[in-house]
Amino acid sequence: MKVAIVGGGLGGLTAALLLRQAGVEAVVYEQAAELREVGAGIGVSPNMVRPLVRAGLGERLASFAVPMDAAWELRRWEDGRVLASQTMGEECRRLYGSDFYVAHRADLLDMLVKALPEDVIRTDRRLEVLRQDPDGVELTFGTATGAKATVVADAVIGADGIHSAVRPAVVDEEPPRFSGLCAYRCLIDAERAPELSVRRVQTLWLGPGRHFVHYPIRDRKLINVVAIVPAGEWRVESWTADGRLEDLRGEFETWDPRLRGLIDAATATKRWALYDRSPLERWTSGRVTLLGDAAHSMLPFLGQGAAQAVEDAVVLAICLREATRETAAKALARYERIRRPRASQVQLMSRGREVLNHLPDGPAQLERDATLAASSPLRQSAWLYGHDPETAVTD
Structure with missing residues (x-):
């Protein structure tokens, strides 16, 4: 059975690797002329780490990702007072069987590329036409030279992101x-950068109308920063759109001097408007199905976009492992039945987190801070980090 994966991001490459390890012939078709990840830092939560370790990538992951041995940390906007701190390291390994890492998305992508044979990834392939019949799927790709490339597959996986062509x-x-x-x-x-930001800590600053996250990546040589603020007139939904540092500084001009010092150390910023989609009524039509952001794009507040794509890939590989050309559509339908409820739940739970994070100072904010101080975010995330997609298939 031949599987065509449209999209060479983290989800598509993970699916290709796991499918090939399951004995399924899978090829990735990517529209870019070369594979490169335009994002920056990413949290690699335990439910994403465990499948990568099972796929034989644990040692490679640990060679570049930074383990959050120290803590998650929540701080107050105006003075940096610690509102809550969660020890990670041994506690995370005991609860969920792995570390919680942070890493550069480009390093994760490179890890997956190197784990695949060179002929598995075909770049400069922009999907133009997709036709399917009971016997297979025909895909027509355009190239930079204007030439067309036609491929016939027994199943197609749309892993081509939030603006999916599939x-x-x-x-x-x-x-x-x-x-x-x-x-x-x-x-x-x-x-x-200020010393505060170089520690192996993922820090979340909470303040009226906005919040700010930073953590070190690449052996603590870089600090990844994400600041969530009101969009105003900004509507551009693109990770590659340039923002203005003066606008970013203006959003936090009254915040703790150490946070302002971190912004002052930046030399450039990207800016994108945050959209999501409601859960789809279906992911699969015959021999075509969706994976990752193409199926369940979500807001970033749970840090689960890539992890859910990896969970998708695990279940997809198991479902297709025993399938034939004749049973491919049934296998994809089974994959959807297993994954869609879980991914839709995470998608919906990612909404509304900013309301709590962005409370103005006052009684509700004080109540929130007291609740945070008494909570254990690591244990409360068991529904996310403890999920095993292989067990979900069995169940």
Whole structure:
């Protein structure tokens, strides 16, 4: 059986690796001329780490990812007072069988590329036409030279992100939901950054109307920054759109001087409007199905976008492992039945987190801070981090 994966991001490459390890012939078709990850830092939670370790990538992951041995930390906006701190390291390993890492998305992508044979990834392939019949799927790709490339597959996986070209073949498109927020993202040289930001700690600053996250990546040589603020007139939904540092500084000009010092150390920023989609009514149509953001794009507040794509890939590989050309559609339907409820739950639970994070100072904010101080976020995340997609297939 031949599987065509449209999209060479983290989800598509993980699916290709796990499918090939399951004995399924899978090829990735990526529209870019070269594989490169335009994002920056990413949290690699235990439910994402365990499948990568099972796939033989544990040692490679540990060679570049930074384990959060120290803590998650929540701080007050105006003075940096610690509102809550969660020890990680041994406690995380005991509860969930792995570390919680942070890493550069490009390093994760490179790890997956190196784990695959060179001929598995075909770049400069932009999907133009997808046709399926009971016997297979025909895909026509355009290239930079204007030439066309036609591929026939027994099953197609749309792993091509939030603006998926495969999704219209599965379900009618609906407009995205605008959150009213936008995100600034920076990568800052650690040598220029305040000492507070270089520690192996993922820090979340909470304040009226906005919040700010930072943590070190690449052996603590870079500091990843994400700032969530009201979008104003900004509506550009693109990780590659440039923002203005003066606008970012203006959003936090009254905050703790150490946080302002971190922003001052930045030399550039990206800015994108935050949209998500409501859960789709279906992921699969015959021999075509969706995976990752193409199936369940979500807001970033639970840090689960990539982890859910990896969970998808695990279940997909198991379902297709025993399938034949004749039973491919049934295997994809089974994959959807297992994954769609779980991913839709995470998708919906990612909404509304900013309301709690952005409370104005006052009674509700004081109540929130007291609740945070008495809570254990690591244990409360068991529904996320403790999920095993292999067990879900058995169940």
